[in-house]
Amino acid sequence: MIKQLSWKVGGQQGEGIESTGEIFATALNHLGYYLYGYRHFSSRIKGGHTNNKIRVSTSFVRAIQDDLDILVAFDQETIDVNVHELHDKGIVLADEKFKPVLPDGVNVTLYAVPFTDIARELGTTLMKNMVAIGASSAILDLKVEVYRPVVEEIFGRKGAKVVENNMQAIEKGAAFIKEQVEHDRTIMKLQPADGTRRLFMIGNDALSLGLLAGGCRFMAAYPITPASEIMEFMIKQLPDFGGTVIQTEDEMAAATMAIGANYAGVRTITASAGPGLSLMMESIGLAGMTETPLVIVDTQRGGPSTGLPTKQEQSDLMAMIYGTHGEIPKVVMAPSTVEEAFYDGVEALNIAEEYQCPVIVLTDLQLSLGKQTVEPLSFERVDIRRGKLDLDASLPELDRGEYFKRYKLEEDGISPRVLPGTKNGIFHVTGVEHDETGKPSENATNRKKQMDKRLRKLNTLLEHFPTPVYKNIKDENPDVLFIGFISTRGAIEEAMERLEEEGLKVNHAHIRLVHPFPTDEILPLVEKAKQVIVVEHNATGQLASLIKMNVGHHKKIKSILKYDGTPFLPNEIFKETIQGVLVNGNI
Structure with a gap:
């Protein structure tokens, strides 16, 4: 049995690749498996290679898996582009229609399955994706009935006959594969999930x-x-x-x-x-x-x-x-x-x-x-806070020619705010510099006061922001401190586990508030680390530059950059980190 699976379906955009992955993943979600999916798709409406890679696990995952267990191919391009991800025991399930061929030197198992022909026999070639789902299920020894709730949810409005036709397509796809392998053997049997149905979004x-x-x-x-x-x-x-x-x-x-x-x-x-x-x-x-x-x-x-x-x-x-x-x-x-x-x-x-x-x-x-x-x-x-907006303001009467001080010079930089139409709350609004009532003003003293007021309003934000930096601290004085932001978190943390197995002491900080920059949170972590590695998806190291601007320590800050349009894989971060350690000898 296996604890996790990496499954990918690919073909031409417009062939139902997204829906194939969606149905497969949703059914497994209903069984209680943890999932992480990523779609590679073209910017064209129709045509161009597209694929959907889904990781299925009995434990929580936040990154794409490095390798691939099963590749479902609706055309030869899918095989040519993605087959390198398969490990030696990997499987290709390909539509027999295009006469699939494995590239030279690739040692994986290929099953040519009549996705299109089976679907045509059932009334429409559009159901070839359902045949592919059935074939995948047979490889995993999953009962086809696990898909019924999903099929009913998606196709129920089209009638019972459409639901049954799609279920038949899944059944026939599974039956075909079972005839190709030994009946008493399952190629990749997933460990049972806990049965808890979680959100999938x-x-x-x-x-x-x-x-x-x-x-x-x-x-x-x-x-x-x-x-x-x-x-x-x-x-x-x-x-x-x-x-x-x-x-x-x-x-x-x-x-x-x-x-x-x-x-x-x-x-x-x-x-x-x-x-x-x-x-x-x-x-x-x-x-x-x-x-x-x-x-x-x-x-x-x-x-x-x-x-x-x-x-x-x-x-x-x-x-x-x-x-x-x-x-x-x-x-x-x-x-x-x-x-x-x-x-x-x-x-x-x-x-x-x-x-x-x-x-x-x-x-x-x-x-x-x-x-x-x-x-x-x-x-x-969920807590809704509206700051200094007074929804029921009872303002004092204004003398003739006076206006409400919407931009009043407050110590905390945040001026009072009322809704338009509030009695005695009239004020000017303009994009040019203005005084406390909003009237345009080019007075030098006023300009400085208004600018200072606006800029000091964020002075207290870091004190109140929930978790400006997510921290995974495992050692007081680590060999490596990883820093990232947004979606790199999962890949970084999986790379950390492998680096720890190699004997390295590794910490991780993920920046959640990038401006104003949480210097007081990041600086102590940087100071204690022998080397800092910033992982980000751009060519110029923008996050690394921001860190250097705010915390210094330029010499110990290095970058792992990726800007080819694809997400980081955990093994990429692991390999680049190990290579940096061996080549630079600075840990």
């Missing part, structure tokens, strides 16, 4: 749920990969809570519309990716100058320009911190797990209102679209 859905629970009632956005699922979630859910979504003509309109709604007192968000954030930069500055709450989700992808719109990268970091012209208070958060994405959605809305500033929730494609097991979310932890 992508990061975008968890973040959206957190934003909804945190009081978001309006979203203005323009569709873009990999952020579109947030908009799709909100379109379905917000109307049930009295909210709405508007698809704007572009990202500039989305940002300014979100600012306007927040100004009116409605918790509002927008979401995009790198190109869209570039267009929003002037608006982010407007939110900073007018001290209007604004929550923006940046789901990073490969750049620059259109770049690699469907591939993994973490290259927006510096732009999100320093992209706006001028200087404004700004918060940049970085959840590292699906669970954190949920809670950070709530917290982002709270921080935006408490500190009256833009808050950027920085994710990446792997976290946004990777589907994985999630432990139950606690709505009891």
Whole structure:
């Protein structure tokens, strides 16, 4: 029996590759297995190679597995592109239709299965993916009935006959494989799971749920990969809570519309990716100058320009911190797990209102679209805080010509805020420098006072932010301290386990609040480590540069970088770390 399995299905985009993986994984989720899935897909609507790699385990996992046990191939390209991932005992289940061939020197087992022909006999070739699921189940000695609840959920609205046809396709796929192998032998039998049914979701859905629970009632956005699922979630859910979504003509309109709604007192968000954030930069500055709450989700992808719109990268970091012209208070958060994405959605809305500033929730494609097991979310932890917004303000009468001091010079940098239309609460709002009532002012003394007021409002954020740095500390004086952010957490922690087996002492810090930077949290960890290795998905080491700017110790900080559009595998981090130790001899 095996404790975990790595399974991948591949073919041309538009062939149902995503649904094949979804049905396979959902059924195993129902059995209580832990899952982690990642889709490689083309930026084209139809055509181009796509695959879905799913890790199945009896224990919690947060990374893609290094190798591959089973590859389901709907075309020869899938074999050519992915077969190198299979270990020596790996299996290829390929559609007999394209006459599959293994590359020279590849020593794995190939089963040519008539996916298309079996599906055609049942009425439509569209069911070839169900035949493939059945074939996979036979390899794992899984009963085909485990798929019935999933098939009924997906196809039930189309009628009982469609459900039964799909179940027959699964059964026939399983029967074909059983005829190819010894009846008393199972090739890869999974250890039974605990039977607990857990959540199985992508990061975008968890973040959206957190934003909804945190009081978001309006979203203005323009569709873009990999952020579109947030908009799709909100379109379905917000109307049930009295909210709405508007698809704007572009990202500039989305940002300014979100600012306007927040100004009116409605918790509002927008979401995009790198190109869209570039267009929003002037608006982010407007939110900073007018001290209007604004929550923006940046789901990073490969750049620059259109770049690699469907591939993994973490290259927006510096732009999100320093992209706006001028200087404004700004918060940049970085959840590292699906669970954190949920809670950070709530917290982002709270921080935006408490500190009256833009808050950027920085994710990446792997976290946004990777589907994985999630432990139950606690709505009891949801706490809505609106800061100095007085919803029932009773303001003193104003003398003729006087205005409410919306931008009053407060010691904590946070001025009083009322809703538009509040009696005696009238004030100016403008993107130019202004006095305490919002009236435009170019007075040098006023400029300095207003700038200082805005910039000191975040002085207390680090004291109140929940877990600015996730820490996995195993040794007081480690050989290596890994630092990462967002989706690299799982791969780093698996690499740590292997390095410990090699005798290295290893710690890990994952930065959850990247701006303002948690210097006091990171500095002691860096000082105690012999070497610091920063793991990130970009070509220039942006996170490493940020750490050097804030904590120093340049000589001991090294980088492991990946920017080819694919996620880190644990073994890649392990090998590069070991090689660095052997070559540099500095541990």
